Amino acid sequence: MNFIPLPSPSAARPVSDAYDGTTYYGRPALKPAPFENSVVGSYIFLAGLCGVAQVIATVADVARAPRREGLVRRGRLLSMLAPTLGSVLLVYDLHTPKRFYNMLRIARPTSPMSIGTWILMGFSIFSGATAAAQVAADWVRPGWARLLHGIARTTQVPAAVAGAGLGTYTASLLSSTSTPLWAAAPKSLAVQFGSSSMASGAAALAMAERHAGSRSLARKLDTLALAALAVELGASVVSEATYRTRGISAAEDAAADTRTIAQIGTIAPFALQMLAGKGKRSAGILSDLASLAILAGSFCLRTGVMEAGDESARRPQDYFRFAKPGNLPK
Amino acid sequence: MKRVEGTVLFTQESRFMLETDAGERHLFILSHKASAEAQQLPPLQHRQARVRVTYDNDPAIIGYAAHAIDVLPEQRRGQGARQWARQ
Amino acid sequence: MGAAMIAGLPLSNRVRDYPESEFRHPLPHEAELTAGVRIEPGRSYGFFTDTTVCIGCKACEVACKEWNNLPADNLGLTGDSYDNTGHLSANTWRHVAFIEQMADRPTEMRPFQSNWLMMSDVCKHCHNPPCMEACPTGALFKTEFDTVVVQQDICNGCGYCVPACPFGVVDLNPLDGKAHKCTLCYDRLKGGLEPACAKSCPTDSIQFGEVADLQQRAAKRLEHLHAVGVPSAYLYGAPDGPGATGGLKYLNAFFLLTDRPEVYNLPEAPTRPSDRVAPSLLSGLAAVAGLAVAAVALFSRRD
Known part of the structure; x- marks a missing residue:
């Protein structure tokens, strides 16, 4: 008797280290917050x-x-x-x-x-x-x-x-949470949020000091805000690198506009304050602009992270890539 | 907002099945706007209480959103409902 | 409780006491008759879902909706094989996934499962439930049966359990503003009844019982499948195996699968979100503390 040769059942190792992109009809495996x-x-x-x-x-x-x-x-x-x-x-x-x-x-x-x-x-x-x-x-x-x-x-x-x-x-x-983009970089995200808080608080109070005529304190607060921004910038580089190595950075495109404002709010204040240090007449306005940019950036950092996180929860391939044994905490 | 009167046949969490006087059965979910709470529903089931439900359609489900439940005075009901209650 | 094998099933000897096919009243400890297990508080209960015998009849979905008085949702057709349920939601606590593998020609189809995979998905009732650990009101709790339930009279709809769940199970119902998920038929367990889905399953793909007992049964089934030529079979949610990684320990509702977890829309290595609380809190506080020190230096400088 002649039997049709049977293909062997699917790969003997059901659990593989590399994620091959399989999804269930592209349906989300998670629910966004x-x-x-x-x-x-x-x-x-x-x-x-x-x-x-x-x-x-x-x-x-x-x-x-x-x-x-x-x-x-x-x-x-x-x-x-x-x-x-x-x-x-x-x-x-x-x-x-x-x-x-x-x-x-x-x-x-x-x-x-x-x-x-x-x-x-x-x-x-x-x-x-x-x-x-x-x-x-x-x-x-x-x-x-x-x-x-x-x-x-x-x-x-x-x-x-x-x-x-x-x-x-x-x-x-x-x-x-289990939302990949939020869960991937807990430490650097916390440093981002903490320093962004510090930047926004210092910026708001600096603006108030300037308008109350207390120049010296305003300058110190501006310096503090810029220091906080520098920390935030450093932490955001770490977060981005983590998202990329985990293969989940694509979800960030969903919040591209918000993220752009957040980035401008992190980088522009340095330039504005530098200009304010040089120009004498428009210094106050430039510094105020820097403070406002910090406040807007701080707000958009948070909403941007939230939007991008929701998108990453909706993308099953991101979650499956993230939820691999190699990514488990040691 | 629409209104319907009937008997509370059974409840689960914030959901209850209402049998209208015409004998139709509809599923309602207690909306978060309602002043009634989910834990007030089981006593209505035990009494097979007659209630008037103020409700809205919900396109996402086969069921309705109940916004208010008014308990109606007791009156003679169908034998079927009574038997349900005793079991 | 006399657990004997009757007609190949581990049923109680009590089945002999009830020759009738219709009953006017609920039977005491009915689960003993239907699932071979007496339900007692303080023990740990769960589901073992053996997907190799699932025929995709969706009786579990229907039974769940019937018993729990859940409305039909996800109306319409998805176009994804026979799966028009789509996903677990606030109103859908059992979901049968249909994986139609059509790459092979009909003549090359595998004899086993004929390129069809079906799985009845459900809340996993994790041993360390992330939803419960995230719940700020205590609405989510572990019952006396070691299952995870949302107390509807406490939940205030903050929605934090939804992103906490690593399996995308818990859902918020915008209508009543509360979180909902499978209760493992908490009310039925209290009355000594087997959960509706397991009781209705015609092939015993969904088995209800004590978790330790189910794990043993699953191991035996796995051994059998490996012996008869299904080497791809494995358990999802068994202690520290796939699905129960990252501190989840084990899932009270676990599965026997024959393909990679992602095929069934399940993550291979979920994590326990609460493990990230301390690292992130401490890093954030360290950043603020460092900047506060910088502020001290700035402010104490005389100008």
């Missing part, structure tokens, strides 16, 4: 701005910077945007907003969303107390004012610690 990117992006931006505003105010106060009173006051007041507007944005993005208080049922160290809730709570309490003491001190007799300033000087320390957390935990929030 159901966040409203403009809303959550705005929150991440505000959280960074406000958290760092508190850090800068506290550092200026503790380091006894010359003529720091205005900066400290503005920093403390600016930080109140996170507990107010920021919280509203967070609740708005819930799909069952009336149950927002359930976030306070538990504290879960494995969930950056839970960690962030408590950071925001702590920040709101200490920052709120600091800002309240600051405002009240302007209205009462000098004796009481001294006491209130003392209170603010105490509460600003935990507020600044929480502020540092508020400016960075949002990166951890994105990284601690």
Whole structure:
């Protein structure tokens, strides 16, 4: 009898090291985060701005910077945007907003969303107390004012610690998911977000100092913002390299426009500040432009990362390439 | 917004099956706009309660979004529903 | 519980007590009769889905929708073989994938599975569930049956469990604003019933039972398949194997597959997202702390 020779069943090794591009009809293997990117992006931006505003105010106060009173006051007041507007944005993005208080049922160290809730709570309490003491001190007799300033000087320390957390935990929030682009480079993404927060806080306060006529502090804050931008730039190079080696960088094209603004906001301030240092008459305008560019760039960095992440979750080939044994943490 | 009256046959999470007085069965999902909560539905099932549901169509599913549930006063119902309740 | 092999199936001796084919009332510990396992709190239950015997009938999908009162969604035709369900979603907790491998000529088709792969996908009920670890409200929890369930009265629809899941299972229903996924028929387990999908599966491709027991059964099945000439068969979601990498440890709902995981829309080496919390938090804080030190230096400089 003659049998048709049977082809051997598919490759004996079902699990291979190299990904050959197979997908299931090109269908996504993951679900993108159901966040409203403009809303959550705005929150991440505000959280960074406000958290760092508190850090800068506290550092200026503790380091006894010359003529720091205005900066400290503005920093403390600016930080109140996170507990107010920021919280509203967070609740708005819930799909069952009336149950927002359930976030306070538990504290879960494995969930950056839970960690962030408590950071925001702590920040709101200490920052709120600091800002309240600051405002009240302007209205009462000098004796009481001294006491209130003392209170603010105490509460600003935990507020600044929480502020540092508020400016960075949002990166951890994105990284601690299965979305390939967010998960690929947890450390450098966190450095990007943290330094971008620092840049935005310094830029906003620098602009305020300039308009309040405090040139020297404004210059120092501008320098701080540029230093933060330099760190951010370095970290973004690391992130990009990671995305490329993991083969998931194509998803970034989905957020090309936002990313372009973010890149301009990271690089343009250097040129603008250099020009501002040379030109005497238009220096203020150029510096303001630099600050605004930093703020816009910081916002777009966050929304850009969110958009690109959503796209990477929708691309099965990116996820499968990412979810290979070679990419597992050692 | 449309309204329909009927009996709550059974519930799962935020979903419930309503049998209208005409004998048709429709699936509803309690919308997040509704003041009623999912945990209030099982008692309606146990009582086989008669309710009036205010609802909207949803093109993505074969079912409706229930925005409000008003419990109607008890009245004599079909024998079938009673038997369901006892089991 | 007397677990004997009856008609080749590991069923309880109790089946002999019920010769009728219709019952007026639920039977106590019914799963003992249908799946050969008594469901008791404190033990670990799951699914073993043997895709080599799946015939793609979608009885599991229908049974799931029926029992859980889930509406039909993904309306329309996809054009992707016989898969018009598409994917798991808030309203679809079982999804039968159809992989139609048409590269070979009909005369060259393999005798085994005839170039058709079918798999009933479901929530994996991970041992270390990323969705639960991500949930900030505690709505997602481990039940007394070691399964993962969203408590609907607590979930506030933050949606963070959705990107956390490495298998794209959890989904948010925009209608009711809550996260939904397979509950492994939590209510049925509490009543001693086998989950609807497993009970309805006509080929026993979906097997329900205690996880340790299922893992043993799967190992035996694997050995058998290797012996009869299916060397490509392997387990997805067995302890530390493919699908259970990166700290997930093992999946309570695991699969026997015969092709690479990607073919079934599954990642080969998923990770545990919570492993990234500490590294990223610490790096971010270090960056801010470093810049704060720079700020101290700047501010304390006299001009």
